[in-house]
Amino acid sequence: MKNPVPVAMSFEELEHTADVRLRVKAGSLESLFSEAARALMVVMYGSAEPGPMRRSIEVQAADPESLMHAFLSEVLYISEVEEMVVSGAEIRLNEGRLEGELTGEPFSPAKHRSGMEVKGISLSGLSVSRDNHTYILEVIFDV
Amino acid sequence: MLQGVTRIGPYEWEVPIGFVPDMRVPGRFFLSDRLAETLEPGAIQQLANVATMPGIVKNSLAMPDIHWGYGFPIGGVAAFGMEEGVISPGGVGFDINCGVRILTTPLSAADLVRKRELIEGLFSAVPTGVGAKSTLRLDQKELLGMLRGGSKWAVEHGFGIEEDFLHCEEQGSMVGADPEAVSQKARQRGMPQSGTLGAGNHFLEVQMVEEVYDPAAASAYGISEGQICIMIHCGSRGLGHQVCTDHLRILEAATRKYGITLPDRQLACAPLSSPEGRAYFGAMAAAANYAWANRQVIMHMTREVFARMYSIAYEDMHLVYDVAHNVAKFEEHTVDGRRMRVCVHRKGATRAFGPGSPDLPPAYREAGQPVIIPGSMGTPSYLLHGTAVAMERTFGSTCHGAGRVMSRTKAKKMLSGHEVKEALGKEGILVRAHHNGAIADEAPEVYKPSDEVVRVVHEAGLSRRVARFKPLGVIKG
Numbered sequence: 162m163k164n165p166v167p168v169a170m171s172f173e174e175l176e177h178t179a180d181v182r183l184r185v186k187a188g189s190l191e192s193l194f195s196e197a198a199r200a201l202m203v204v205m206y207g208s209a210e211p212g213p214m215r216r217s218i219e220v221q222a223a224d225p226e227s228l229m230h231a232f233l234s235e236v237l238y239i240s241e242v243e244e245m246v247v248s249g250a251e252i253r254l255n256e257g258r259l260e261g262e263l264t265g266e267p268f269s270p271a272k273h274r275s276g277m278e279v280k281g282i283s284l285s286g287l288s289v290s291r292d293n294h295t296y297i298l299e300v301i302f303d304v
Numbered sequence: 305m306l307q308g309v310t311r312i313g314p315y316e317w318e319v320p321i322g323f324v325p326d327m328r329v330p331g332r333f334f335l336s337d338r339l340a341e342t343l344e345p346g347a348i349q350q351l352a353n354v355a356t357m358p359g360i361v362k363n364s365l366a367m368p369d370i371h372w373g374y375g376f377p378i379g380g381v382a383a384f385g386m387e388e389g390v391i392s393p394g395g396v397g398f399d400i401n402c403g404v405r406i407l408t409t410p411l412s413a414a415d416l417v418r419k420r421e422l423i424e425g426l427f428s429a430v431p432t433g434v435g436a437k438s439t440l441r442l443d444q445k446e447l448l449g450m451l452r453g454g455s456k457w458a459v460e461h462g463f464g465i466e467e468d469f470l471h472c473e474e475q476g477s478m479v480g481a482d483p484e485a486v487s488q489k490a491r492q493r494g495m496p497q498s499g500t501l502g503a504g505n506h507f508l509e510v511q512m513v514e515e516v517y518d519p520a521a522a523s524a525y526g527i528s529e530g531q532i533c534i535m536i537h538c539g540s541r542g543l544g545h546q547v548c549t550d551h552l553r554i555l556e557a558a559t560r561k562y563g564i565t566l567p568d569r570q571l572a573c574a575p576l577s578s579p580e581g582r583a584y585f586g587a588m589a590a591a592a593n594y595a596w597a598n599r600q601v602i603m604h605m606t607r608e609v610f611a612r613m614y615s616i617a618y619e620d621m622h623l624v625y626d627v628a629h630n631v632a633k634f635e636e637h638t639v640d641g642r643r644m645r646v647c648v649h650r651k652g653a654t655r656a657f658g659p660g661s662p663d664l665p666p667a668y669r670e671a672g673q674p675v676i677i678p679g680s681m682g683t684p685s686y687l688l689h690g691t692a693v694a695m696e697r698t699f700g701s702t703c704h705g706a707g708r709v710m711s712r713t714k715a716k717k718m719l720s721g722h723e724v725k726e727a728l729g730k731e732g733i734l735v736r737a738h739h740n741g742a743i744a745d746e747a748p749e750v751y752k753p754s755d756e757v758v759r760v761v762h763e764a765g766l767s768r769r770v771a772r773f774k775p776l777g778v779i780k781g
Contacts, residue, residue: 278504281398
C-alpha cells in the first residue's frame with residue numbers, strides 16, 4: 162500500500178465582489194482548522210507569524226461546517242479581545258467537539274495594519290469537503 | 305438580463321414566483337440598463353431566496369446598488385407580517401446599524417485653509433483602522449447606558465447637543481433594545497471600540513456642497529451651495545458583529561425547531577413572536593444604539609477639531625440627519641390599501657420616508673426624510689429626500705451607496721494605493737489612511753458610479769435629489 166502523499170497546507174483567494182472568499186486546503190481535518198485560522202489572520206492583519214502566545218480553544222457543533230463556523234468565529238473573537246495574531250493551532254477532534262491550542266504573536270500596530278477588518282464568518286457558501294487525501298474549505302468572510 | 309427576469313418599467317424588473325422553488329411572493333428590483341451590465345446572477349438568486357421566507361409581504365425587493373452578499377443581497381429590503389413573519393440576522397448583516405450622518409458647518413470652501421493640517425487633526429482625533437482603541441475608557445455600566453440610550457446617552461454624557469438625537473432615525477435610540485440579550489463576548493468587544501471608526505469602507509469625509517437641486521428641501525435641511533460639510537460612515541464595530549454571530553447560531557437551531565426550510569443557512573430566522581426572534585431583535589436594537597452613540601462620539605471629536613482650527617462655535621455645526629443601512633425595524637405601512645404593522649429588514653438600504661411622516665422632526669415633515677448616499681472615495685455624495693412613491697413601492701426604502709463592481713483581490717492587482725492617492729490628490733482630494741492597501745481597496749474604480757445609482761432612484765421616484773457634495777479630504781480605517 163502506498164503512503165498517502167502529504168498535502169501542503171495552503172489557501173487562495175477566489176473571486177468575490179464585495180467580500181473575501183477563500184479556498185483552504187490541508188492533509189487532515191485537524192490541519193484544515195489550523196490553516197483556516199491562519200488564513201483568517203492573514204486577511205485581517207496582512208501576516209500571521211509564529212510567536213510566544215498560547216490560548217486554549219473549545220467549540221462544539223453538529224456538523225463539520227457548523228464546527229468550522231464556530232471555530233473561526235471564536236478565533237476572530239479571541240484575536241480581537243486578546244490582541245493576538247494567530248499563526249496556527251493544535252487541534253483535537255472528537256465527535257463534533259473541537260479542543261485545542263492556538264499559537265501566535267501579539268498584535269502590533271506597526272506590523273499588523275495592512276489587512277482588512279473581518280466582520281464575520283458567513284454561513285452562505287461555507288463548505289468542508291474531501292478529495293482523496295485533501296480536505297478543502299470554502300468560506301466567505303464579511304469585510 | 306438574466307433568463308426568467310422580466311422588465312416591468314423603465315427602471316423596474318420582476319423575478320417571478322418559481323425563479324427558485326418555494327417563493328411566496330415575486331421579487332422586484334430597480335436598475336438602469338447601464339447598471340444591468342454589471343448585475344451578478346448570485347445577487348438575483350439571493351433576492352429570490354428571500355422570497356421563500358415565511359410571512360414575507362408583497363415583494364422581496366432590491367435597490368439599484370444591489371450586489372451579491374450573504375443571506376439577503378446587499379441592497380435588499382423585505383417586510384414580514386407580525387403573525388406569520390420572521391426576523392433574520394441574514395437580512396441585517398454583521399455590521400448592525402452601519403450608517404451614515406452628515407454635519408454642516410458655517411464655513412465655505414474659501415474658509416477651509418490648512419486642509420492638510422485639518423485632515424491630520426481629524427486622523428489623530430478619531431481612532432481608525434484595524435486594532436484601533438477607544439479613547440473613552442468605558443466601564444460595564446456606561447456600556448449598558450450606551451446600549452439602552454444610543455445617541456441620547458452620548459448627548460447626556462457631553463458628546464453633543466439635544467438637537468443631535470432629534471435628527472437621527474428613531475431619534476438615535478431604538479425602542480426594545482435589550483442589553484441582556486447582548487452576550488459578554490459582544491460587550492467585551494464593544495467596550496474598547498466605542499468611538500472608533502473601524503476599517504474597510506468606513507470613512508470620515510470633508511465635503512463641499514457643489515450643487516443644490518431642490519432649494520426648498522435644501523433650505524429645510526440647512527444646506528446651501530459652497531458650504532463645507534462632514535460625512536461620517538461607520539457601524540456597531542465588534543459588538544454588533546458578535547451579536548450577529550451569536551444569534552445566527554441560536555436562530556439556526558430555531559429554524560429547525562419551528563420547521564422552517566430555507567435555501568441558504570445565512571437566512572436562519574425565527575418567528576417574530578418567538579423567544580429566539582424577540583431575543584435577536586432586542587440584541588440587534590441594542591447594537592444599533594451602540595452604533596448611533598458611536599457616530600455621535602465621532603461627530604463630537606470632529607466638531608472639536610473644527611472648532612479649534614477655524615474658531616467656530618461647536619453649536620454652529622448642525623447634524624442634518626443620521627440614517628441606518630443595516631437594520632430590522634417595526635413600522636406601519638399601507639399594503640394593498642390596508643395599514644399593517646410589519647418588520648422591515650433593510651440590508652444595505654436606506655429608509656426614505658416621504659413628506660408628512662410623523663417619525664420626522666417637524667422642520668423636515670414637509671420635505672420628507674433626508675436620505676444620505678455616500679459616494680465612493682473621490683466621487684460625489686448625495687443628499688436626497690424620501691417620497692410617497694417609496695412609501696407605496698418599497699416600504700419607504702431607497703439605495704444606500706454606490707455598490708462594488710470590482711473585488712478587493714482584483715483591485716489590489718490592478719491599482720496601487722499610492723497611485724490612487726496621487727490621482728485623488730491632483731483633484732484636490734486628500735486621503736489619509738494607516739496603509740495604502742486600504743486606499744486601493746476602496747478606490748473609485750471598484751464601485752458603481754454613484755451618479756448612476758442616484759439617478760435611478762431619482763428617476764424611479766424612490767427618493768429625489770436635493771444636493772450633491774464634492775469630496776475634499778477623507779480619513780479611512
